[in-house]
Amino acid sequence: AQSVSQHNHHVILSEAASLELGCNYSYGGTVNLFWYVQYPGQHLQLLLKYFSGDPLVKGIKGFEAEFIKSKFSFNLRKPSVQWSDTAEYFCAVLSGGSYIPTFGRGTSLIVHP
Amino acid sequence: DARVTQTPRDKVTEMGQEVTMRCQPILGHNTVFWYRQTMMQGLELLAYFRNRAPLDDSGMPKDRFSAEMPDATLATLKIQPSEPRDSAVYFCASAFTQGTTEAFFGQGTRLTVV
Numbered sequence: 001a002q003s004v005s006q007h008n009h010h011v012i013l014s015e016a017a018s019l020e021l022g023c024n025y026s027y028g029g030t031v032n033l034f035w036y037v038q039y040p041g042q043h044l045q046l047l048l049k050y051f052s053g054d055p056l057v058k059g060i061k062g063f064e065a066e067f068i069k070s071k072f073s074f075n076l077r078k079p080s081v082q083w084s085d086t087a088e089y090f091c092a093v094l095s096g097g098s099y100i101p102t103f104g105r106g107t108s109l110i111v112h113p
Numbered sequence: 114d115a116r117v118t119q120t121p122r123d124k125v126t127e128m129g130q131e132v133t134m135r136c137q138p139i140l141g142h143n144t145v146f147w148y149r150q151t152m153m154q155g156l157e158l159l160a161y162f163r164n165r166a167p168l169d170d171s172g173m174p175k176d177r178f179s180a181e182m183p184d185a186t187l188a189t190l191k192i193q194p195s196e197p198r199d200s201a202v203y204f205c206a207s208a209f210t211q212g213t214t215e216a217f218f219g220q221g222t223r224l225t226v227v
Contacts, residue, residue, distance in 0.1 A: 034215055043204065044218040090156065092216075099144055099163060099210045105155040 002027045002095050006104035013081055014112050021076040021107050023065075023091030032094040033074040034101065035065055039087045047089075050074065061085070083113045115139045117219035119205050125225045131193040134222045136205030137186055145188045146206040146216060147173075147180055156204075162188065163210065195226045 003026045013019060025031065032051050036044040048059025055067040065076045074091060088108050092101040118137040126132055138145050147159040160170040160180035170180055177196070182188045192199055202223050206216040 032214055036218075043220045044206075046215050046217075049215050094214055099208070099214065100146070100158060100161055100169065101216055103148075103156040 002093060002098070002102045004091055004093050004102050004104040006089075006091055006107050008107045009105070010108045010110075012110045012112065015083055016080050017111075019076070019078040019081045019085070019109070021089055021091075021109070023074045023076065023104060024072050025074070025091075025093045025095070025102075026072065027093065027095035028072075029096050033065070033067060034092040034094075035059065035063070035074070035076050036090040036092060036103075037087045038090065038106075044090060047076070081109075081111045083111050085109060086111045115217075117205055117207050117217050119203075119219035119222050121222055122220060123223045123225075125227065126195055128196055128226055129194040130226075131191065132195045132199075132224060132226075134190045134203050134205075134224070136188040136190075136207075136219055138188065138205070138207030139209075139217055140186070142207035142209045142217070144208045144210045144216075145182060146208075147188070147190050148204045148206065150202045150204060150221070151200075159190070159203075192224075195224075197226045200224055200226050 005024045007022045034049045035047040038044045050057045050067045058064045088106045090106045091104040120135045145162045149157045159173040162182045165182045179191045202221045204221045205219045208216045
């Protein structure tokens, strides 16, 4: 079965610091990859997605992610975080023709002003 | 602005009572998911419908949980009888799985069973 690992469970940063959140998946075939964000008390919203083409994907709010097939990774990055980026971040993978996204456990990001 | 609508947003109930959560998927979406979110387990898939047919409910405790999709605009998740361990946020999500396949999430139902 597909699995998704998010190694950083909790990240605490100061404003303007750079961010990188790790995401690794286990499936070796064709994948669709997603990052979702969940602000406190809110629902999950799509930050960005990768289906094919350029492995560097740019999303909303200055976020980007890079798909590295050889490493089974899809890490999320932002060069300079803001207090408003405080949220839970989820990596998700669709694989092998499945319609069911598999989610990682999530990474809690706290940004101090 | 198309969105997935869930009701109620919050529900507090006593142990043993029946709880019904409702979801209106985005019009035109053919796939509906029910997820449960807890601190301990994260996001767990409970059930999944495609073209209104239940395709996977292996993540759902069958003895007390049931999920249905009586029509294309309504999905329901029922717990009977409810237990304190069912306390969680329940999310419904919908997707159109013949095009872009990201799932769109509703606001969730926060269930507290006392």
